[in-house]
Amino acid sequence: MAKRAERKGDPVKLIGLLWRPTVSTGRSGLTPKLITDAAIRVADDEGLDAITLRRVAEELHVSAMTLYPYIAGRPELIELMLDAVTGEVYTGQDLPAGRSDWRDRVRHIVTANWQHHLRHPWTVDVRPGRPVPGPGASGKYETELRALDGIGLSDLEMEHTLTSLLATVSGLARETVELNRAREQSSQSDLQWWNEISPVLATAMAGLDHPTAERVSGTLGETTGLSADPEGALRHATEVLVAGLAALLEGR
């Protein structure tokens, strides 16, 4: 486990794999791309923890050690997986830059990234590192910056807006994904869960007074039926961001 995190990996080698994924080096017919696609299937179904070289190799009917010459190691494989799905965030739908109103372009970036994380839940579990740009991430970055270009923001403001926007989306997607996982694992709705917890919690918290928290989470539960509402938070955050950018641009 500790060992996993320690190996550094060679960025130059990774770039080669990212940009030339169909070059085969062996006689088994394997390519980085074939391995990556198989791994994405496994991760979509079983989560990032299921991505072990033994498990992916099994999927491809080879031994785990066969994979090493093609993908260098586990961290590199995950980078390859991430870049592959990142490149598909806008496939099958129109590009954000196509919308005439910049507000709609911002909203489109938000929903496309949200759907992307829910389609590939493991993406919220991947630790970011020093970004080594692959074709997928590069193309997405260009697509999204274009949607923010020409509306009156400076280059730096465009970069900061996009970076923070994507951090908000992925942070809230992470909460949603893990909540869904918890719901599945316990096969309990939020209400059932709460009913099991609350008597114990009431005893534990006896004497403590958190009036604001009680009022607000009471309202949340009554309005949404949920104990936490990251998706609602994202809708709200998107509109606040749009209003804030508009105010910023108007003041010029």
Next chain:
Amino acid sequence: MAKRAERKGDPVKLIGLLWRPTVSTGRSGLTPKLITDAAIRVADDEGLDAITLRRVAEELHVSAMTLYPYIAGRPELIELMLDAVTGEVYTGQDLPAGRSDWRDRVRHIVTANWQHHLRHPWTVDVRPGRPVPGPGASGKYETELRALDGIGLSDLEMEHTLTSLLATVSGLARETVELNRAREQSSQSDLQWWNEISPVLATAMAGLDHPTAERVSGTLGETTGLSADPEGALRHATEVLVAGLAALLEGR
């Protein structure tokens, strides 16, 4: 690894541990709190991956198996660690609700949480699950909601504002933390790193045209000397949020 994620853990037991951490069950003198504090020291220095029961037990001069009766298991220990540091986000500084301008209260929440994540970098690596409220998280939630109370937002808007705000901070802190880790591990500055990568990358990307991305990351590099700037993105996002909330409130 897969096994780690699979064990569910008993929430009722966890609540007991969270709220009565100094109850000792054995003759070794250990308590959940002592174990938790030792684990936090290890994690602050060596990261979340270093939190193995063997490693924590070594710190306390007992065997790994001794810990089980006190902390139930690794996932529960991490929850205990997280709640403990969460309770200290505002210790040693004034509470956000003390500021007279709500804008300053929002900014205070942002900086306190940012510093918290940088002080305990492992916090950005903990997977959120179904939240089991401990004393630390409950107190912080009350503190932060109070800072947003009475400025004209509905209960639901307060909740959504806080949730999205914290997701943005932790998402950007996560990027910063992992960037710092990568910089330490490679002992390379962003510039050195870039000089090693860019010739290989230029060859790989030959023929591809990403004019907006090139222009914007060029500006970012020239202005900040960095290849990525999550901290700047947070400053920008905070001001946009404040402006957006102000616009929302004015329209009423």
Next chain:
DNA sequence: ACCTGAACACCGTTCAAGT
């Protein structure tokens, strides 16, 4: 009654041995 050693079923990765 509490503590712990050995054991189980996993990991990523290396390296020598097979084909």
Next chain:
DNA sequence: ACCTGAACACCGTTCAAGT
């Protein structure tokens, strides 16, 4: 030249054995 089995140094957790 490519593929792979055994081995190494780890995990979390269980359970029977020790004190």
